[in-house]
Amino acid sequence: MRIGRRGGLRGLAGAAALAAMPRDAGAQTRAETLRQVTGNTINTLDLTMPGATRESFGIGMQVYDRLVAFGKKPVLGGFSFDHTNIRGELAESYTVSPDGTRFTFRIRRDSKWHDGTPVTAEDVKWSLDRHVSANSLAKSQLQISNWVSPDQFRILDPMTVEAVLAKPDRRGLMNLCVPYVIMINSTLAKKHATADDPWAQQWMKENTAGGGAYTVESNRPGEQLILRRNDAWKNGPEGKLPFFRRIIAQTVPEAATRASLVERGDADLSIDLLASDVPALQQRGRVKIFSTPIANGFTHIAFNTRMAPFDNVKVRQAIGAAMPYEDMFQASIFGRGRKLYGGNWSELPPDASFPRPMPQHTDLARAKRLLTEAGFADGFRTTFSFSAGQAAAMEPLAALVKEALARIGIQVELQKMPDAQFNTAQAEKRLPMFVDGATAWLPETDYYVRLYFTRDQRWNFSNYNNPEINALTEAAQFELDPVKYEAMCRRMVGILAQEMPELFLWQPNFEAVMARNLEGFTYQYYRQIDFRDLSRA
Amino acid sequence: MRALRSAGRRVGGRLLASLPALFGVVVLTFLLMRVLPGDPAVFFASGPTAGQEEIEALRKELGLDQPIPIQLVRYLGDIAHGNLGRSLTTGQPVMTDLRRRLPASLELTFSALALALSLALPLGILAALRPGSLLDHAVRLVCTMGVCVPTFVSGLLLVYVFYVVLGIAPDPTGRIDIFASSRPEITGFLLVDFALMGDWEGWWAAASQLILPASTMALFVLAPLARMTRASMLAVLGSDFIRTARSLGLAEGRVIVVYALRNALVPVLTITGIVFSTMLGANVLVEKVFSWPGVASYALDALLASDYAPVQGFVLLMASIFVLVNLTVDLLYGLADPRATAA
Numbered sequence: 062m063r064i065g066r067r068g069g070l071r072g073l074a075g076a077a078a079l080a081a082m083p084r085d086a087g088a089q090t091r092a093e094t095l096r097q098v099t100g101n102t103i104n105t106l107d108l109t110m111p112g113a114t115r116e117s118f119g120i121g122m123q124v125y126d127r128l129v130a131f132g133k134k135p136v137l138g139g140f141s142f143d144h145t146n147i148r149g150e151l152a153e154s155y156t157v158s159p160d161g162t163r164f165t166f167r168i169r170r171d172s173k174w175h176d177g178t179p180v181t182a183e184d185v186k187w188s189l190d191r192h193v194s195a196n197s198l199a200k201s202q203l204q205i206s207n208w209v210s211p212d213q214f215r216i217l218d219p220m221t222v223e224a225v226l227a228k229p230d231r232r233g234l235m236n237l238c239v240p241y242v243i244m245i246n247s248t249l250a251k252k253h254a255t256a257d258d259p260w261a262q263q264w265m266k267e268n269t270a271g272g273g274a275y276t277v278e279s280n281r282p283g284e285q286l287i288l289r290r291n292d293a294w295k296n297g298p299e300g301k302l303p304f305f306r307r308i309i310a311q312t313v314p315e316a317a318t319r320a321s322l323v324e325r326g327d328a329d330l331s332i333d334l335l336a337s338d339v340p341a342l343q344q345r346g347r348v349k350i351f352s353t354p355i356a357n358g359f360t361h362i363a364f365n366t367r368m369a370p371f372d373n374v375k376v377r378q379a380i381g382a383a384m385p386y387e388d389m390f391q392a393s394i395f396g397r398g399r400k401l402y403g404g405n406w407s408e409l410p411p412d413a414s415f416p417r418p419m420p421q422h423t424d425l426a427r428a429k430r431l432l433t434e435a436g437f438a439d440g441f442r443t444t445f446s447f448s449a450g451q452a453a454a455m456e457p458l459a460a461l462v463k464e465a466l467a468r469i470g471i472q473v474e475l476q477k478m479p480d481a482q483f484n485t486a487q488a489e490k491r492l493p494m495f496v497d498g499a500t501a502w503l504p505e506t507d508y509y510v511r512l513y514f515t516r517d518q519r520w521n522f523s524n525y526n527n528p529e530i531n532a533l534t535e536a537a538q539f540e541l542d543p544v545k546y547e548a549m550c551r552r553m554v555g556i557l558a559q560e561m562p563e564l565f566l567w568q569p570n571f572e573a574v575m576a577r578n579l580e581g582f583t584y585q586y587y588r589q590i591d592f593r594d595l596s597r598a
Numbered sequence: 599m600r601a602l603r604s605a606g607r608r609v610g611g612r613l614l615a616s617l618p619a620l621f622g623v624v625v626l627t628f629l630l631m632r633v634l635p636g637d638p639a640v641f642f643a644s645g646p647t648a649g650q651e652e653i654e655a656l657r658k659e660l661g662l663d664q665p666i667p668i669q670l671v672r673y674l675g676d677i678a679h680g681n682l683g684r685s686l687t688t689g690q691p692v693m694t695d696l697r698r699r700l701p702a703s704l705e706l707t708f709s710a711l712a713l714a715l716s717l718a719l720p721l722g723i724l725a726a727l728r729p730g731s732l733l734d735h736a737v738r739l740v741c742t743m744g745v746c747v748p749t750f751v752s753g754l755l756l757v758y759v760f761y762v763v764l765g766i767a768p769d770p771t772g773r774i775d776i777f778a779s780s781r782p783e784i785t786g787f788l789l790v791d792f793a794l795m796g797d798w799e800g801w802w803a804a805a806s807q808l809i810l811p812a813s814t815m816a817l818f819v820l821a822p823l824a825r826m827t828r829a830s831m832l833a834v835l836g837s838d839f840i841r842t843a844r845s846l847g848l849a850e851g852r853v854i855v856v857y858a859l860r861n862a863l864v865p866v867l868t869i870t871g872i873v874f875s876t877m878l879g880a881n882v883l884v885e886k887v888f889s890w891p892g893v894a895s896y897a898l899d900a901l902l903a904s905d906y907a908p909v910q911g912f913v914l915l916m917a918s919i920f921v922l923v924n925l926t927v928d929l930l931y932g933l934a935d936p937r938a939t940a941a
Contacts (some may be wrong), residue, residue: 091777094777096776096777098771102687102688102899104685104686104687104689105689110689111642111643111652111655111656111659112642112643112656112686112689196655198652201651201652266689267689281698281891282688282689282690282695283695283699283896283899284689284772284891285689285772285776309776309777311771311772311776311889312889313771313889314886314889314895314899315754315886315887316866316890317754318757318770318771318887318888318889321757321761321762322760322769322771325765325769327769328769334772359886376933449902450902478639479636479902479904480636480903481636481637481638481640481641481902481903481904482634482635482636482904483638484637484640484641485635485636485637485640485641488637488640488653517650518639518650519643519650519653547882552792
């Protein structure tokens with residue numbers, strides 16, 4: 062009896078050992094493996110799923126290709142994405158009709174999905190149809206450039222697909238490069254589609270049907286995800302394979318632990334260390350640090366422009382003049398970023414770029430005068446909110462705001478709120494004044510302004526409604542003439558500077574801390590790591 | 599045989615009696631989560647284009663568009679079918695997550711408890727044998743230190759000394775070396791699994807990952823265990839039957855271990871049960887510091903994101919474990935003191 066049980070156990074153990082044996086153990090060396098440590102988790106393999114985390118976007122870029130992709134341009138210490146330079150990815154080439162409404166994509170001849178089957182126009186059409194039809198993040202993203210119906214995508218021949226817009230749109234092609242617009246192996250996905258779920262969304266949460274540079278080797282959500290290089294991948298720039306054969310993306314919740322892992326050389330890369338740890342790491346010099354201002358984002362203080370007293374433009378301007386910008390910049394992010402205050406212009410900015418330094422200057426006398434003009438000579442009481450998740454940077458800033466506003470008679474109560482509560486109150490426009498960050502994937506001036514300053518929607522943080530801005534953003538999207546477009550954008554930014562629905566503070570640095578022998582890091586607008594660009598010297 | 603049957607009946611009765619309590623816990627947690635001001639749909643619909651439409655869609659998918667009583671009935675129905683819902687944080691069914699993570703927490707807690715008991719019992723007994731001596735004071739000092747230093751401080755300190763400075767501990771990230779090619783998946787308890795496979799190298803790798811977090815936790819619970827042992831031993835050592843045993847000339851070792859300790863064990867068992875349950879839920883800081891993929895850090899992440907299902911599942915799991923632990927402790931009373939069985 063006893064021996065029998067033991068024998069049974071041994072058999073069980075043997076079976077488990079066989080099952081656990083990797084197919085080609087030892088094929089990769091440590092040098093060819095990249096270990097990333099992050100505080101966050103990947104909650105879906107289908108990045109278009111509502112609720113997908115940003116880390117899921119990063120993995121989706123590696124596992125799936127898009128028809129087209131952004132290029133990159135050199136910046137100090139590495140590269141940054143370049144949305145003005147678009148290359149074919151799964152498409153070998155593309156053409157745009159002279160009127161800017163017709164896009165023709167030639168699919169790469171020898172492209173294969175991960176399961177070895179060839180990529181066809183059918184797959185591309187099915188993928189695009191899915192993105193405009195299924196209830197997913199892709200749908201709302203594609204709507205912003207008026208990709209709304211499957212009728213817009215046509216198969217011309219087995220290797221060519223045409224996409225047609227009703228009218229020329231500045232972001233028509235650009236929007237096909239974003240993470241959501243993945244190209245899917247439709248034959249494989251359709252096998253797992255059901256009557257309730259025609260686009261196989263349930264199955265794709267846990268499985269992949271792509272043809273990108275990496276395949277998912279294993280996934281333990283909340284612990285680690287391992288990627289393995291797809292050696293048949295030909296869609297990179299000049300058809301080059303990525304350097305790393307294996308990528309380990311590991312969740313390590315404690316930031317201090319992540320820092321010591323990278324510093325000791327046990328991990329290769331982390332992009333979410335504490336801002337306060339980075340200067341010390343830099344000083345000790347055992348790691349390489351890639352820092353670049355988040356060029357497609359900004360940190361801002363938003364006023365609820367439909368809530369008294371912030372519906373009064375003079376109150377907003379008074380607060381804008383009372384802020385100790387320089388002290389805030391140092392206390393909050395240790396001066397590691399690009400300033401968006403102290404701009405030397407009034408009325409209209411010198412060019413159409415945005416975010417840019419705005420004409421906000423500390424001037425207490427002016428602040429007091431404006432507040433008196435607004436009818437609040439004795440000040441008032443209000444609250445200033447920030448989320449607990451950003452407390453490390455925002456708490457010192459909030460203290461300075463409180464102190465500065467007390468000088469002009471405004472009594473501020475600070476509110477530190479758990480992230481989910483903060484986001485809810487923010488979306489319901491219940492906060493009078495708060496500090497937060499914002500980014501846009503497609504960094505075009507009119508798009509920022511449309512996203513953050515128009516319409517009744519979540520990202521209109523300041524609940525702002527200005528008829529001229531509304532009209533300008535609606536027209537600018539379809540304006541292909543660069544001179545007219547620039548004039549429109551300068552006007553929009555000029556209005557924002559005058560009306561101050563938000564105070565622009567800075568673009569904090571994106572800081573990637575990595576092993577000294579890592580090269581080729583590229584800052585991406587979705588603020589994740591593109592492992593395909595990295596190599597080890 | 600009869601004793602066994604009566605024990606069985608007692609266990610069955612106790613489990614049955616715990617059902618209303620578990621039901622209450624489920625309903626209470628359910629309501630509590632919905633009273634909290636955070637909205638999971640808003641939190642997770644945070645993509646760059648997430649508008650009101652997307653928030654509504656997510657809310658509908660989660661069933662949050664329904665009135666709360668209907669949500670509750672649906673949830674209870676799901677629980678009856680063994681479905682605890684889906685976590686937004688990990689994207690997995692809560693049942694799968696808990697099943698995968700519970701062994702990690704249990705393995706850590708059991709190791710820490712074993713370590714703590716193996717230190718606390720001898721220390722407590724020694725302190726009781728020589729009350730007021732230098733040794734007694736030393737034990738008191740160690741206990742006070744252990745309970746005063748928060749676990750994340752002692753954890754980070756241990757990491758700093760043994761990993762960062764000395765470099766003798768493996769990197770404090772999870773249960774096994776990240777570059778190790780395979781891990782067994784039999785019971786989920788890595789030490790047990792590696793032992794079953796006879797892979798002693800793997801066993802040692804898993805054990806060495808376990809040493810620092812287990813020591814951190816053991817240090818924290820040393821105090822209640824050692825102090826309780828000391829107090830209980832003191833009371834027993836002063837009682838009549840010990841004096842009698844001594845006066846009859848029994849060997850000192852026999853008097854202490856067989857007569858005194860066994861009688862002193864009942865309160866120690868009680869406190870051990872409580873300590874165990876607390877550790878399982880409260881070791882979240884240790885799990886965070888050591889990237890330990892356990893249930894407590896899972897629940898905390900979910901709570902911060904207002905992710906209802908995992909928090910509810912976690913509380914239900916903890917309540918069930920608490921029932922089981924209390925039952926086990928009660929049965930152990932019977933072993934320590936046969937009179938307890940009759941009660």
